[in-house]
Every structure is written in C-alpha cells, then in structure tokens.
Amino acid sequence: MSRPNLQIALDHSDLPSAIEAAAYVGEIVDIIEVGTILCLQAGAEAIRCIRALYPEKKIVADTKCADAGGTVAQNCQAAGADWMTVICCATLPTMKAAAEKVQEVQVELYGDWTFEQAEQWLAAGISQAIYHQSRDALLAGETWGTKDLAKVKRLIEMGFKVSVTGGLSVETLELFKELEVFTFIAGRGITAASDPKKAAQAFQAEIKRIWG
Amino acid sequence: MSRPNLQIALDHSDLPSAIEAAAYVGEIVDIIEVGTILCLQAGAEAIRCIRALYPEKKIVADTKCADAGGTVAQNCQAAGADWMTVICCATLPTMKAAAEKVQEVQVELYGDWTFEQAEQWLAAGISQAIYHQSRDALLAGETWGTKDLAKVKRLIEMGFKVSVTGGLSVETLELFKELEVFTFIAGRGITAASDPKKAAQAFQAEIKRIWG
Numbered sequence: 001m002s003r004p005n006l007q008i009a010l011d012h013s014d015l016p017s018a019i020e021a022a023a024y025v026g027e028i029v030d031i032i033e034v035g036t037i038l039c040l041q042a043g044a045e046a047i048r049c050i051r052a053l054y055p056e057k058k059i060v061a062d063t064k065c066a067d068a069g070g071t072v073a074q075n076c077q078a079a080g081a082d083w084m085t086v087i088c089c090a091t092l093p094t095m096k097a098a099a100e101k102v103q104e105v106q107v108e109l110y111g112d113w114t115f116e117q118a119e120q121w122l123a124a125g126i127s128q129a130i131y132h133q134s135r136d137a138l139l140a141g142e143t144w145g146t147k148d149l150a151k152v153k154r155l156i157e158m159g160f161k162v163s164v165t166g167g168l169s170v171e172t173l174e175l176f177k178e179l180e181v182f183t184f185i186a187g188r189g190i191t192a193a194s195d196p197k198k199a200a201q202a203f204q205a206e207i208k209r210i211w212g
Numbered sequence: 213m214s215r216p217n218l219q220i221a222l223d224h225s226d227l228p229s230a231i232e233a234a235a236y237v238g239e240i241v242d243i244i245e246v247g248t249i250l251c252l253q254a255g256a257e258a259i260r261c262i263r264a265l266y267p268e269k270k271i272v273a274d275t276k277c278a279d280a281g282g283t284v285a286q287n288c289q290a291a292g293a294d295w296m297t298v299i300c301c302a303t304l305p306t307m308k309a310a311a312e313k314v315q316e317v318q319v320e321l322y323g324d325w326t327f328e329q330a331e332q333w334l335a336a337g338i339s340q341a342i343y344h345q346s347r348d349a350l351l352a353g354e355t356w357g358t359k360d361l362a363k364v365k366r367l368i369e370m371g372f373k374v375s376v377t378g379g380l381s382v383e384t385l386e387l388f389k390e391l392e393v394f395t396f397i398a399g400r401g402i403t404a405a406s407d408p409k410k411a412a413q414a415f416q417a418e419i420k421r422i423w424g
Contacts, residue, residue, distance in 0.1 A: 011280070013287055037283055040275055043255030063252055066276045066299050066322050067344070068223065071249055075225055087278050089301035089323030093352045110278050111301030112324070132279070140305045 003211040009187035011035035015042040021191040025200040031058040044079040051080030069098030088113045099125030133166025215423040221399035223247035227254040233403040237412040243270040256291040263292030281310030311337030345378025
C-alpha cells in the first residue's frame, strides 16, 4: 500500500494568518490547500501567494465549484493551483469543463450522493474524491464510523484517489489502516495546535508508522 | 401578485470589469449579486467595493457555501452583503449556521434535491431558493420547460421567495407570468449586451408590463 499524503487546509479568514500557518508547516506537508473561506476572503491572490512561497508543492484550490467549471478552473490554474475541488451536486457538464482546465479535479462529497453518480463523475474526468465530515456536522456531534469507512473503501475500489477530512487527529489515523487512503486533510488539528510544526510532524510520523 | 425584482449577477473574473458593469446598471436593478467567479477571484474586497458604490441596494454574495456556514456568513456580512447563497447539498447545520449570521440565505438548487429536503431547509431558516439552470447545462443544450416551471411553482407555494436564473432573456420572462417569482437574475444577458443599461431597462419594462 502506498503511503497517504498529508494535506494542510488553510481555512483562515485573512491572507497573512494563512501565510503564517503555511510557513510553519509548508515544508512538512505534501499538499497545501487554499481553503474555501480563504478563497472567498482573499480571492485568487491567496493561491498566488501560496504558490510563490512553495513553488514545488502540490496546491489545491478548494473552490467547491458548483457552476461555470471551465472559468473557475482556468482562473485557479492561472493563479498557480494544480488541483481544484467541485461540489458533488454540480452537473456533469460543470465537472467535465473543470477537468479540462486543471491538472486534476477533486469532487467533494456533501449531503446525499450515490455510487451511480460516482461512476458518472469518474467518466467525466474526476480522478479524486474527498470524503468529508462537515465541520458543522462534527460540531453537532456526528463523527467517523464503520459506515464512513465502508464508503471510503468502495470509492477507492472504484478507482478514485480518496482524501478524507473532518475532525482528524493523530489518534484517528489508525481507523483507516486497512485502506489505501490517498490523502489525509488536516486543518485546525494542525494550524490551531500550540506547536503547528510538531503537530504536522506527528501526523507524518503516524502515517509512516502505519503505512510504512 | 407583487412585481418580481431584477438582479444583476456580476460574474466577472476581475474586479474592475465587475465595477464597470455595476456602474452601468446598478441604479436600474433591484439587487446586485457578487457572483461566485468574482468572489473567488477578488475575495471579499469585491463585496466591499460594490457596497461602497451602492450603499442602499440589496447585495447578495453568491458564495454557494457548502461548509463552515457561520464563518462564511459572518465574513460576507462584515464585508457588506445583505444575503448569501448556500448550495443545496450543504448539511442542515451548515445552513442553520449561515442563516444566523446574515439577513437572509438563499439555497441554490443544483443537481438532485427533493421537496422533502426543501421542507427541512425552510425549517433551518432558509427563506429563499434559487432555481438555477446551470450555465454549463445550458451550453449542453438544456433549457426552461414545463417541468422547471412546475417545480418553481411548488417552491413558491411552500413559502420560499424564489429566484430564477440561467439563460433568461426579455423574451423568456413571459414563461413565468402565472408565477409569483421573487427575482429574475440576469448575468451576461445584461452585462454582455451592446448597451447594458438599455438591456436592464428592457428587462424592467417587461417585468412591469407582465406583473404590473
């Protein structure tokens, strides 16, 4: 099994705070995400700044694009993003249009969706899926369970590179040990830690311990 | 029947172009939308600039929010937006969190959704719905039909203020004459017209002719 990536989500409401967080952990993580909140607050300038800081890292723009896939993808690509996200209730033409303009597109799984739809997303050129526990749902008391893991497994078997995110901690990584997870996405589990660099290193150490 | 509003969607990829378009038609329309593309490109600065230009107009930030509803709503409100949008596949906690922080929230209907879900959105504090023909779907040859109009009617009867958007022209407004549409949203139908001001005036004249 290949070793999962570690992705840091920069979900700050202002660019300087995001840059500060990136500077702590950018060299340790594999992928840097310009989070939705940051995209909406600072615009494409956020992507450009993170690209300027880390010319060699994978950068994903978490646009959660629902429409105008081609334009949004072109803008993200022009600003320096490798990948972008689309929301699962976007239409197939939107997904296809996005997939043509950036290196890879990730579909974000929120609310109700079906594995029949997932087959169509693959056919539309979507190579990655993000299995997402909503932050608000987590706050409302929901958490990772057997049902989640079974869905993640099935998506991987279908051929998606699957990222998981939402309330992850170093302790929860072991839950996924039987699965070829592509990427673990951590946000405030790292950025809000008293020592973000140590927190990122602890994630990477645990990923190496489990997946080798 | 009350007269529908006219909303201009600023879906530009840069702020100066959006401001130019707003300056042509801002006084004629009822609602100004900072479109998703513009939000993602220029960030909250776009909302602040449009608010600065039009202190008295209703402004909606088309964030198509899928998560972190409270934070996104707070940021939009702080930048000067009256309303914001959430995507229909957002979780109910996300919708509720958003509804607590801005004046009104509009749910954007993309992909598969049900009227049972719509009842839950109402209960979560969502007062407006946007029945949206995807631009990409339109490009792929889909258009307004009887099925669409029946859905719009049912949403209105449920108690939503319903906006309709996607490929609208002055000629298509008559299709909706039996319905108490809350808002017609036009984008490039106005901004890409040879005379955007005249185009906006033609929309308003036709709305007045039909709805009085």
